[in-house]
Amino acid sequence: MGHCYSRNISTVDDDDEIPSATAQLPHRSHQNHHQTSSSSSIPQSPATSEVNPYNISPFQSPLPAGVAPSPARTPGRKFKWPFPPPSPAKPIMAALRRRRGTAPHPRDGPIPEDSEAGGSGGGIGERLDKNFGFAKNFEGKYELGREVGRGHFGHTCWAKAKKGKIKGQTVAVKIISKSKMTSALSIEDVRREVKLLKALSGHSHMVKFYDVFEDSDNVFVVMELCEGGELLDSILARGGRYPEAEAKRILVQILSATAFFHLQGVVHRDLKPENFLFTSKNEDAVLKVIDFGLSDYARFDQRLNDVVGSAYYVAPEVLHRSYSTEADIWSIGVISYILLCGSRPFYGRTESAIFRCVLRANPNFDDLPWPSISPIAKDFVKRLLNKDHRKRMTAAQALAHPWLRDENPGLLLDFSIYKLVKSYIRASPFRRAALKSLSKAIPEEELVFLKAQFMLLEPEDGGLHLHNFTTALTRYATDAMIESRLPDILNMMQPLAHKKLDFEEFCAASVSVYQLEALEEWEQIATVAFEHFESEGSRAISVQELAEEMSLGPNAYPLLKDWIRSLDGKLNFLGYAKFLHGVTVRSSSSRPMR
Ligand SMILES: Nc1ncnc2c1ncn2[C@@H]1O[C@H](COP(=O)(O)OP(=O)(O)OP(=O)(O)O)[C@@H](O)[C@H]1O
Numbered sequence: 258m259g260h261c262y263s264r265n266i267s268t269v270d271d272d273d274e275i276p277s278a279t280a281q282l283p284h285r286s287h288q289n290h291h292q293t294s295s296s297s298s299i300p301q302s303p304a305t306s307e308v309n310p311y312n313i314s315p316f317q318s319p320l321p322a323g324v325a326p327s328p329a330r331t332p333g334r335k336f337k338w339p340f341p342p343p344s345p346a347k348p349i350m351a352a353l354r355r356r357r358g359t360a361p362h363p364r365d366g367p368i369p370e371d372s373e374a375g376g377s378g379g380g381i382g383e384r385l386d387k388n389f390g391f392a393k394n395f396e397g398k399y400e401l402g403r404e405v406g407r408g409h410f411g412h413t414c415w416a417k418a419k420k421g422k423i424k425g426q427t428v429a430v431k432i433i434s435k436s437k438m439t440s441a442l443s444i445e446d447v448r449r450e451v452k453l454l455k456a457l458s459g460h461s462h463m464v465k466f467y468d469v470f471e472d473s474d475n476v477f478v479v480m481e482l483c484e485g486g487e488l489l490d491s492i493l494a495r496g497g498r499y500p501e502a503e504a505k506r507i508l509v510q511i512l513s514a515t516a517f518f519h520l521q522g523v524v525h526r527d528l529k530p531e532n533f534l535f536t537s538k539n540e541d542a543v544l545k546v547i548d549f550g551l552s553d554y555a556r557f558d559q560r561l562n563d564v565v566g567s568a569y570y571v572a573p574e575v576l577h578r579s580y581s582t583e584a585d586i587w588s589i590g591v592i593s594y595i596l597l598c599g600s601r602p603f604y605g606r607t608e609s610a611i612f613r614c615v616l617r618a619n620p621n622f623d624d625l626p627w628p629s630i631s632p633i634a635k636d637f638v639k640r641l642l643n644k645d646h647r648k649r650m651t652a653a654q655a656l657a658h659p660w661l662r663d664e665n666p667g668l669l670l671d672f673s674i675y676k677l678v679k680s681y682i683r684a685s686p687f688r689r690a691a692l693k694s695l696s697k698a699i700p701e702e703e704l705v706f707l708k709a710q711f712m713l714l715e716p717e718d719g720g721l722h723l724h725n726f727t728t729a730l731t732r733y734a735t736d737a738m739i740e741s742r743l744p745d746i747l748n749m750m751q752p753l754a755h756k757k758l759d760f761e762e763f764c765a766a767s768v769s770v771y772q773l774e775a776l777e778e779w780e781q782i783a784t785v786a787f788e789h790f791e792s793e794g795s796r797a798i799s800v801q802e803l804a805e806e807m808s809l810g811p812n813a814y815p816l817l818k819d820w821i822r823s824l825d826g827k828l829n830f831l832g833y834a835k836f837l838h839g840v841t842v843r844s845s846s847s848r849p850m851r
Pocket residue numbers: 367405406407408409410411412413429431464480481482483484487531532534547548549550
């Protein structure tokens with residue numbers, strides 16, 4: 258009971274509610290907001306455009322504890338408050354049913370990329386060019402029928418193709434009104450939504466894109482008609498609880514779409530049961546993801562900062578305004594939780610209460626029906642709902658999790674491997690030695706995933722060269738990947754041109770310390786790793802050198818002293834663990850993680 262009334266929450270004062278009238282501040286934020294505000298006490302790493310992962314903790318918000326961010330947005334984007342207040346019922350069933358019955362928008366309102374409401378983000382009086390360059394003859398090609406769905410930004414109708422390749426076929430047409438495009442940014446959003454639908458259309462769990470048109474009043478997006486309705490309706494129809502086998506079948510489809518668009522460098526930002534549709538009413542209907550209206554490109558070396566999404570599904574780091582693809586994984590964690598137990602993991606009477614809950618409360622895994630749900634399923638959900646985005650599984654990893662592994666339609670390349678390998682090959686020899694020792698202690702389960710990724714990269718003579726990484730990425734590239742500039746990472750992997758990674762070293766390179774640390778066996782793993790390090794990787798290191806290794810300044814020296822053994826000048830166990838973790842002075846001394 259009381260899913261969100263955890264101990265954490267009850268310590269929060271009630272006066273930090275987000276005032277619902279802080280709407281539409283003209284406040285400007287910029288891409289680096291989070292970094293700049295948290296960098297004051299943390300020395301920055303040498304001038305690279307990369308985000309230093311060690312400097313970013315989801316717990317280092319520039320905001321006071323419990324306070325959700327101000328509505329500062331990407332330039333010109335307004336934050337619309339309040340969105341429909343959540344109903345006080347806890348089980349998703351009742352809450353959703355009520356909302357559907359009453360509100361004109363039957364669903365959880367998204368935290369919108371605002372497109373309605375007066376004013377223009379590009380400056381008052383500016384004339385907006387609402388010409389998209391799309392074809393104009395929609396009416397000549399399609400016959401419009403009844404409405405099949407409605408959202409905040411448009412409505413979707415049934416239609417029939419009158420001519421062309423799909424003549425006679427029924428389709429869905431999302432009609433987006435130009436009158437709602439009141440800023441250059443909202444026009445850009447529609448342009449991007451169409452571009453993404455088109456680029457990602459090939460995947461079996463993406464809705465198929467056919468065509469796009471416009472006239473003076475509307476944009477018409479023609480796509481595959483999904484006649485089975487929304488996943489939300491199906492959740493409501495069966496009382497909100499799925500047997501594990503069925504939950505798995507749904508999640509595998511959600512994750513395989515997500516792994517695909519994440520590999521393209523696209524973050525959806527609005528994953529929720531309303532945005533998944535079944536192709537038919539049949540038992541074996543395929544699930545498709547729709548609505549890329551809030552989606553964006555996620556460059557590998559940048560973090561997004563606009564607070565968008567739907568309150569119940571929004572990840573903590575989104576509220577802290579520094580996030581990337583992991584935010585979608587959190588939303589899938591929320592969906593998983595709902596599928597399995599029928600309740601929301603994070604709940605509150607008001608939007609700010611929901612946000613506090615998301616930031617601080619631990620979801621309830623103790624009350625009914627959780628005792629009857631398998632421990633492995635619970636483990637799965639927990640590894641998606643980790644508040645630290647670095648400790649969360651990726652979509653590709655989630656597909657390889659033992660709970661889902663058997664259902665698996667085939668593993669997908671995980672871009673996070675590229676990021677980790679890139680860091681590894683650019684790291685100091687000392688750090689690489691530390692990681693090599695760690696790789697010898699990786700649990701069997703995690704090795705299964707790494708082996709699969711190794712094979713997907715198609716090693717030659719038992720090892721991976723730079724061109725294997727290039728070829729693999731190219732194989733899966735769509736226009737979206739080009740736009741998100743993920744392949745740029747290959748330039749930073751140049752040191753690999755003269756090297757070959759065998760499986761052992763690949764493991765050292767692509768193991769995520771953060772994820773291992775989230776495991777119950779971490780202590781044990783670190784102990785074994787340290788033994789290896791002692792016998793083959795360690796050497797004496799000075800405090801200064803260690804500080805440099807960790808991109809820390811002289812103010813860290815006193816702390817680092819405790820990590821080095823006076824006996825032989827080598828790292829002690831604590832030092833080794835901290836070094837692996839890459840902890841910042843701030844989070845080690847005053848803000849313990851978790
Ligand atoms: N291809 C489709 N086939 C059948 N129904 C669809 C299709 N696309 C959309 N719909 C229906 O129309 C609804 C609204 O579509 P969509 O989510 O794309 O619009 P939106 O205005 O962006 O919504 P939101 O308010 O969630 O942002 C969907 O929830 C769904 O019920």
